[in-house]
Amino acid sequence: MREWAERIRRGDRRKIARAISWIENGDERKEDLLEAIYPYTGNAYLVGVTGSPGAGKSSLVDRLIGLLREEGMSVGVIAVDPTSPFTGGALLGDRVRMTRHALDEKVFIRSMGTRGSLGGLARATKEAVRVLDAAGTDVVFIETVGVGQSEIEIMHMADTVALILTPGSGDAVQVFKAGIMETADLFVINKAELDGVRKLVRDVEEMLHLAKGNEDWMPPIVKASSKEGLGIDQLWRELGRHRDYLRHSGQWRIRRLSRLRREVREVMEGQLRRRLAEKMTDPAFLRDLDAVQSREKAPHRVARDWLDTLFRGEGGKEE
Template identity: 70%
Template sequence: MQDWVDRIRQGERRKVARAISWIENGDERREPLLKALFPYTGKACLIGVTGAPGAGKSTLVDELVSQARKRGKKVGVIAVDPTSPFTGGALLGDRVRMTRHALDAGVYIRSMGTRGHLGGLARAAKEATRVLDAAGMDVIFIETVGVGQSEIDIMHLADTVALVLTPGSGDAVQVFKAGIMETADLFVINKADMDGTKKLVHDVEEMLHLAKSEASWHPPICETISKDGRGMEELWTELTSHLAYLKESGEWETRRFARLRREVQEIMGEELSRRLQEHVKDPAFQRDLDEVQAREQVPHEVARRWLARLAVEGGDTP
């Protein structure tokens, strides 16, 4: 395993690709590898790019990669696409839109299918960013599959989240429902050469004013035309300004600790769920359910008893 770690840290592309495939496929070598790589992670800046399908996220990320490379940064891209119902892989394959970076040794692009996972991200995306982090990437862009009102997982992964909007895509008020607005550290009005740009900018400003918070960072609004690169220098400046703010304010460490805590809790929940599912097959559990249905037992008592059984079986210490 140490040989794999060394070669990934050297940026060997085949090893990086194979490691991410292990993660996606739940290979038994996944956990030992991630454990070995973990001490070498935590250095890369993670930038999330989210927004509705058709907002031009892929073209925008392509331009941002160019901005980063102009400044000598090594760049990773995790592009999350819908899953093909036939192959289980990424349906759209955003690498098609980023072919000009294909031969650049300083850029690694990986498309990932959601594989049915809600939230706009592939379940394996978080662990894939760790592989790229350990491989020496300075900046990692995570492009979501297309955000909806409940698909805001990107805020639990990225240091900076850019929400991409386009003129004429509908009422901006609808976009800001269910917490989507709170996920954004900056707003990108892409395709700003279209009619309705000024109105959309005004609507975003109004919503930001109404949702005024006590935080010292106020999300800027950037207008871009990613197809010809206009506004990209300004967008890059705002992204780096936010990353600088995070580090200067101490929010960088606060956010990262909160994300690690959430990750540990999610893993605990998944393991608990898996063990509970095993008990569901126990005939004794079915008998208890029958008694609940007959009103001979109370659901809360049955649940607590089986949870206590899990605790005994698992022991008091890890």
């Protein structure tokens, strides 16, 4: 895997694409690869872009890619699409909208299917982002499917979360109710050429004072138009300002440490669920379930016994 890691570090697009495919498909080689590239990660600036379907997230990211490339930066995009009910793969809408960057060697765009994952974030997204990070990508955009209560998990992945709203959609009230207001570091009013911009800005300002009135960072509100190309420079400046705030305040290290701790717990929980699922196919376990149904054993007793078996091993020793 060292050779693979070196090829990824050098920006080999075929190896990057293959590595992400391994991650998506749960290939048995992915853990060794992720371990090999891990020392080279932690340098990319990770920007989460969320908002309701049709808010123009992909179009804004497309404009930002153009701006960052003019400044000489490399860019990665992980666009989490709804999974196709027919193929099980991503519906690839975001890559269609970003085709003008397809031949740029310094831009890597990948659509990933949610595959039923809560929050619209594919389970493999964190690891795919890590591959792009190891490849030396300067900025990685993580675009989510849409807004909902479980979409809050984007804050556990990105350094900065940008929430995209549009005039006349009623999004501001909905995201406030869902708790997204507390997680966003920056608000973008897209399609600013439409009527209702002033009212939406006023609504967001009022809700921000309720949600974040006592915090050091007050999220800015940027008016932009991906159609007209307006406000893109300001959007990138505000993203940069938040990145500087994180570093100077110490929140950069705190957030990243928190995310890593959370990721270790998630990996452990996933492995425990898999091992439990294997135990639950054991004929002895099925007999215990029958005993629970016949009231011969209590549910908590059976659960405790099988957890002891899992952690202590069949012979009574630590597994």
